[in-house]
Amino acid sequence: MHVAMIGTGYVGLVSGACFSEFGTDVICVDKDASKIERLEQGIMPIYEPGLDLLVENNVKAGRLHFTTDLKKGVKDADVVFIAVGTPTRRGDGHADLSYVYAAAEEIAEAMDGFTVIVTKSTVPVGTGREVERIIRAKRPDAEFAVVSNPEFLREGSAIGDFMRPDRVVIGTSNERARAVMSDLYRPLYLIETPIVFTTRETSEMIKYAANTFLAAKITFINEIADLCEKVGADVHDVARGIGLDGRIGKKFLHPGPGYGGSCFPKDTLALVRTAQEHNSPLRIIETVVSVNDRRKKAMADRIIAACGGSVEGKTIGILGLAFKPNTDDMRDSPSLDVVPALLAAGATVRAYDPEAMEEAAKLLDGLTFCESAFETIEGADAMVILTEWNEFRGLNLKRVKAALKSPVVVDLRNVYEPREMKENGFEYSCIGRGA
Ligand code: UGA
DSSP, X not given: XXXXXXXXXXXXXXXXXXXXXXXXXXXEEOSOHHHHHHHHTTOOSSOOTTHHHHHHHHHHTTOEEEESOHHHHHHTOSEEEEOOOOOBOXXXXXXXXXXXXXXXXXXXXXXXXXXXXXXXXXXXXTHHHHHHHHHHHHOTTOXXXXXXXXXXXXXTSHHHHXXXXXXXXXXXXXXXXXXXXXXXXXXXXXXXXXXXXXOHHHHHHHHHHHHHXXXXXXXXXXXXXXXXXXXXXXXXXXXXXXXXXXXXXXXXXOOOSOOOSSXXXXXXXXXXXXXXXXXXXXXXXXXXXXXXXXXXHHHHHHHHHHTTSOOTTOEEEEEOXXXXXTOOOOTXXXXXXXXXXXXXXXXXXXXXXXXXXXXXXXXXXXXXXXXXXXXXXXXXXXXXXXXXXXXXXXXXXXXXXXXXXXXXXXXXXXXXXXXXXXXXXXXXXXXXXXX
């Protein structure tokens, strides 16, 4: 079995490396020559725990290859994955499919013999049909099938998620393609991974329904957290108390500054647009989008309130800039709202993130980047935890207190226990723990 992976972004690179780890021969294709060159030297374009070693081992074993030459990659492939970006299109919130369709055109020209073309990128319902139409128009007699196989991995735990998924979804009505896909995912049979075979449209819909549901779940607990503060309840106990009900489930009930990242903001918006176009509006998700947007903006106000109503002339030390830990991804990170709002309110902002400062520097200015948590908070009027990196979870509280000019801690990820912080003399605020 030969696999070609078109696009070496998060999903493409991780999926390609993991398939090769399963023993399949994989060639990863990308137009970006310098990215391919660096990958060949073992330099990863993203920070993802374990990825460098996985790539190195499989390149050494001769199962994982990189190229800029799509034709070469696709010619011998039994399965071609399209894993290119589908960013939000400017102006209308739809997913921009131009990269997907351009890849389809090129694949059509290069494929040879029965080929299964798989959309791995998150694509709106109907995209598989359009990809098939594009290829068929170019190659009327070719033998091929277009399959949907969405990816559910999370950044920061991408390899584990890919290797031990909750399920695999495969959308096709073509029996030959189904057999090929079964074969490809055979290594997961051993760990009894459920494989959901369905139609292409349903599979495309499953991906959006999953992401928008999770975004709604987070937004729900965020609003419950705000209410907990008002009524003197503890959202952690509420989340546990409801999450133990198997119908609800305990995951994704952690309150915070609002969801960010490359997927939830983009996918919620895209599904809202699709639903509006089909005159079947998704009002819950429309509300989730606007509540989450407002939430990210409101986080700066929380910090300002914790600083006594003004940050004018004050120094705020921010720990964490990435949208979540274990990634250097800054896309739609809450820090992109918080930092400019604090600067506009007259604060001096110092920040530290273990991996994301290079990315952050491309998107944020007017702040000072520091080398460590303690350098960031030295002499600051407040410490703000914006991303729950492990190294911020167990800070020496005595040292924190000594470093800060005033003992104000705003913990937007609920890393610390309110009681302990108060006992240590901090003016501590977090999210939804009013009890
Ligand atoms: C998300 C999904 O979880 C994956 O299943 C999916 O494959 C991926 O999108 C995608 O479509 O590619 P990801 O964006 O990497 O994965 O990260 P998550 O762990 O889902 O976090 C998303 C955002 O929600 C982060 O800002 C995180 O801080 C926030 N979050 C998550 C919370 O605020 N509370 C929670 O309980 C969980």
